[in-house]
Amino acid sequence: MTQQNGLRERKKQRTHETISNTAIALFFEHGYDQVSITQVADAAEVSRRTLFSYFPSKEDLVTHRLADHETESARVVRGRPSGQSPLDALREHYLDGLARRDPITGLTDLEPALMLYRLILETPSLAGGMLKFKDNGERALAEALRDTAGLPDFTARLAAAQVMAVVWTLSLANREAVVAGAGADAVYPDAVAAAEAGFAQLASGLGVVAAEHP
Amino acid sequence: MTQQNGLRERKKQRTHETISNTAIALFFEHGYDQVSITQVADAAEVSRRTLFSYFPSKEDLVTHRLADHETESARVVRGRPSGQSPLDALREHYLDGLARRDPITGLTDLEPALMLYRLILETPSLAGGMLKFKDNGERALAEALRDTAGLPDFTARLAAAQVMAVVWTLSLANREAVVAGAGADAVYPDAVAAAEAGFAQLASGLGVVAAEHP
């Protein structure tokens, strides 16, 4: 099996990281589209072919770090204490993420994460690729809702779509604020308020917001 | 200016259609990934280079037909009668689309539209590309809400995200049902019920649906 020790495993892990770090640094310096796979491979001192055995695509060099979080919402829903509603579990988890400055919420001061966000936000092809993560997360969440909250399939999909839309919008706004230069601590109060508003809207609807206007 | 008549214009339009039709037919027959741009160009009797002057990318050969509808929600909100809430306008428009069997709702029996949907649903790269449309539509809707309903920017984005999530989910479900072989008329009652449920959820929240469970 894949052990955590062994020279081979450790070397692989190091190579993996070296390639990814090298790539992100180069992309950040010259722009994603201005750097070719060959340049990344050269800089990381591996062959082009080896690079592709570690990362299936150029995009993956950047986005693989976020892939782990793809199904986070689904996991939260599945792992919630019995008696708690899915929505409450997600709300609690998200607010906790903000408090912990979990980079996935967008609220962070960690330089590597900021680099990543800046890169993604200013590179259309990467931003487009991220939508797939959102979509996969939505599907996983729908399944979790169906399985653990006893919702009919379509109802679950509808709810999952709405929840993911809100969570994604919240995190995107945080990333934008933080990339624009506001420190995480400075953004935190607004982020919490926005999250509370978002989840409140999920729970009780757009009724107020979208009511007839003057 | 670009007149609607003139031999040149008419020819261009015909070429545009010929290329697109040829491409979709080939893709449908052999699979999107199995057909190369060169094959499409040959079959449409234009040069590769000309094909690319009509369509910026391979994806566009398929998706350009849906691009017009990208900002449909935004237009509906902007053009609503005064006194009507954005949400009511969107709901009404969507239900009307279902009744008219507007292909954009997913509910149609028209063979060309079905081909398109089948192709997109079974080709991951195309389905992924569609997410960009959703995202652009969301952005446009957010602006429309901000401009015409006097919502603060972030509130508008949040609302737009939720609305688009629901509308998209509804249409996707319709496309799936119709592609699976159910006729549009057979699906219609369910589609209406789903739409009503979706918009009701938007208006008054997931409260009921996501409440504590047994």
Added chain:
DNA sequence: GTATAACTTGCACTCAGTCTACTTATGCAC
């Protein structure tokens, strides 16, 4: 009827991603 501007084409190019055959390094049995 000709000058001009718009459209088309062929060709060469870059870059992402894949395939194949070959070499090197590692883990393990002894």
Added chain:
DNA sequence: GTGCATAAGTAGACTGAGTGCAAGTTATAC
């Protein structure tokens, strides 16, 4: 330690999408 099976890495050719350019062709304006 030595040898061997196997995993990982390399080189180089290949396909297919997309672009840049210069020369050719055709509708249109005058």
